[in-house]
Amino acid sequence: MIKVENLSKAFGPKLAVNNVSFTVERGEVLGFLGPNGAGKSTSMRMITGFIPPSAGAISVGGFNMLEQPIEAKRLIGYLPENAPSYTDMTVSGFLGFTAEIRGLTGEAKTKAVNRVIEMCFLESVMHQSVETLSKGYRHRTCFAQSIIHDPDVLVLDEPTDGLDPNQKHEIRQLIKRMGEKKAIVFSTHILEEVDAVCSRAIIIDRGQIVANGTPAQLRQKSDYAGAVLLRTSGISAAEIKDKLSQLATVKRTAILKEEMHEVSARVYPQASCPNGELARSIAEVVGREKWKVAELHTEEGRLDEVFRSITLPDTTREAKP
Amino acid sequence: MSAIANIKTIAKRELSGYFASPVAYVFIVIFLLMIGFFTFMAGGFFERGEASLISFFLWHPWLYLFLVPAVGMRLWSEERRSGTMELLLTMPITAWQAIVGKFVASWIFLALALFLTFPVVITVNYLGDADMGPIFCGYIGSLLLAGGYLAISCMTSAMTRNQVVSFIVSVVICLLMILAGWPPVTNMFVQWxxxxxxxxxxxxSVMPHFEGFHRGVLDSRDIIFFLSIIGFSLFGTSVIIRSHRAG
Structure with a gap:
């Protein structure tokens, strides 16, 4: 549904988005990750036709955004960053306006407004003016606006920003449910969201795509992926290190914590070691040596660690040209 | 047809925005009070002893100078400040439809304020046998003048997200357009x-073009003058918005 090819955007000499390409099909929820200022919002503004790209092509549902913007925009629902809305209008008035501009009139308009009010839990505030609402309600009002015409394509810029944990959960469930029938792109810097909602994720840094895959594939890139965490009591750290280093499956053992009688260690596998083999061999040692084990499990790898290792933090960004 | 429908939707929202806030009521009350004061007190309506509205229309360019930019200053700067411009321009409408819709809404609002001056017309008819031709022409001229100023304010409000800056710049441009034909200004140019x-x-200068109307002359050149100010300024608005989006 969304096809982005070699998209670039320059603001003066600064390249905000640099040669980005990806596609999103119906039934996919694509998470757009990246540190602040990485080019997420700029990319979304180009996809939705708010700003023209410096180079590259965008097509939505087969319509080229530059050549047939009206047809392309008709297919898109868009939640901009910070969820703007006309604050002097009431919630239902605002939603009615957006329905009308999407070509819905009369009964279809009323139906659409009522549907999104119900979906986004806005019944209690529908006659209130937007400026009297709390941030969470404002956010949901703007979100409701983006789905009012039941679009095939949804572009959501930080849809859960500023919401409380319950509201976050509701919105995530909503995105996940809608993702079964639509093509959705959403940006976030909350990594747990990727696991909760996305079928695929892209990590973007300084305007370029640095990783693209399913959440599981991204996690595999982590150093921790496949490592075994072991927590024992009554044995010294030195003994653990000594015994485990004799195993063929073990590459390295790192002691994480050693206090009183308890030792936590992370055991890294050899590159050739098949999945699960490491834990099995460690369990054998544990059984033979009669160690008292409080915890033994294989780690899946952590997204935040992957994120940190492939994107630069803000502080080093300034220093590097 | 959908272009008309889109413009109508935008205009309806914009117009309801005026009446949802105190802006509309404050504006109308002040406009009517001031036009009353200038017509009857400063303009010497009664002393003239004639059944015409010369002393009424005389003040319109000066009153509009401050009041029209006050109406137009928020048109686009507010959209830019609050971020709703991003929402509006990613809807399936063209930028032109949005610009025209918002302009038409505020023009209708100004027309409504102008319409509410009808007691002046009743008064002059009650006191004497007024010639309705010049009065009718005067109203058309006044509406066109307001439209011209409004289009200029529309353009300046697209330049900035700050309403105060937008207001001041459009007052200055409108003032220049009033003064352009004034002898001290033309003399300044004649020298060199x-x-x-x-x-x-x-x-x-708007003055000679406006005076024709309240003398009762509907000259096509005057009408074209004001319409081209509107057309040019709205075109300028679209250029500014496009360049702002292009970054």
Whole structure:
């Protein structure tokens, strides 16, 4: 549904988005990750036709955004960053306006407004003016606006920003449910969201795509992926290190914590070691040596660690040209 | 047809925005009080002893100078400040439809304020046998003048997200357009500029074009003058918005 090819955007000499390409099909929820200022919002503004790209092509549902913007925009629902809305209008008035501009009139308009009010839990505030609402309600009002015409394509810029944990959960469930029938792109810097909602994720840094895959594939890139965490009591750290280093499956053992009688260690596998083999061999040692084990499990790898290792933090960004 | 429908939707929202806030009521009350004061007190309506609205229309360019930019200053700067511009321009409408819709809404609002001056017309008819021709023409001229100023304010409000800046810049431009034909200003040019340049500068003056109307002359050149100010300024608005989006 969304096809982005070699998209670039320059603001003066600064390249905000640099040669980005990806596609999103119906039934996919694509998470757009990246540190602040990485080019997420700029990319979304180009996809939705708010700003023209410096180079590259965008097509939505087969319509080229530059050549047939009206047809392309008709297919898109868009939640901009910070969820703007006309604050002097009431919630239902605002939603009615957006329905009308999407070509819905009369009964279809009323139906659409009522549907999104119900979906986004806005019944209690529908006659209130937007400026009297709390941030969470404002956010949901703007979100409701983006789905009012039941679009095939949804572009959501930080849809859960500023919401409380319950509201976050509701919105995530909503995105996940809608993702079964639509093509959705959403940006976030909350990594747990990727696991909760996305079928695929892209990590973007300084305007370029640095990783693209399913959440599981991204996690595999982590150093921790496949490592075994072991927590024992009554044995010294030195003994653990000594015994485990004799195993063929073990590459390295790192002691994480050693206090009183308890030792936590992370055991890294050899590159050739098949999945699960490491834990099995460690369990054998544990059984033979009669160690008292409080915890033994294989780690899946952590997204935040992957994120940190492939994107630069803000502080080093300034220093590097 | 969908273009008309889109413009109508935008205009309806914009117009309801005026009445949802105190802006509309404050504006209408102040406009009517001031036009009353200038017509009857400063303009010497009664002393003139004639059944005409010269002393009424005389003040319109000066009143509009401050009041029209006050109406137009928020048109686009507010959209830019609050971020709703991003929402509006990613809807399936063209930027032109949005610009025209918002302009038409505020023009309708100004027309409504102008319409509410009808007691003046009733008064002049009650006191004497007024010639309705010039009065009718005067109203058309006044509406066109307001539209011209409004289009300029529309353009300046697209330049900035700050309403105060937008207000001041449009007042200055409108003031220049009032003063352009004034002898002290033209004399300043006569000293050094070629006569054709003096004529061009003087040609931008709204005063001679507006005076024709309240004398009861509907000259197509005057109408075209104001319509081209509107057209040019709205075109300028679209250029500014496009360049702002292009970054």
């Amino acid at each position: 500029a070629a006569p054709w340049l003096v004529n061009i500068v003087a040609g931008f």
